[in-house]
Amino acid sequence: MRKEVNVWLHGTVSALITGATTSFLNVLGVAGAQAIGIQVTQLNFRQLAIVTIMGGIVGMAAYLKQSPLPPE
Numbered sequence: 001m002r003k004e005v006n007v008w009l010h011g012t013v014s015a016l017i018t019g020a021t022t023s024f025l026n027v028l029g030v031a032g033a034q035a036i037g038i039q040v041t042q043l044n045f046r047q048l049a050i051v052t053i054m055g056g057i058v059g060m061a062a063y064l065k066q067s068p069l070p071p072e
Contacts, residue, residue: 004070005070007070008067008069008070011063011067012060012063012064014063015059015060015062015063016056016057016059016060016063017056017059018059019055019056019057019058019059019060019062020052020053020055020056020059021055022055022059023051023052023054023055023056024048024051024052024055026051026055027043027048027051027052030042030043
């Protein structure tokens with residue numbers, strides 16, 4: 001039982017981190033686009049944080065849909 005919970009927690013944290021880093025890297029793509037001359041709206045730090053956090057939440061929600069809480 002404890003092993004199932006540990007695996008589930010590991011998967012949840014992993015999905016959260018993956019979603020957040022994916023969103024963060026997408027925002028960095030905006031900076032790359034501007035560097036080559038494509039006009040894209042620049043995000044400030046607060047907007048970057050919101051996008052990164054929301055990406056993490058979406059990643060975690062997708063994991064929870066696939067793997068709901070383990071039974072007790």
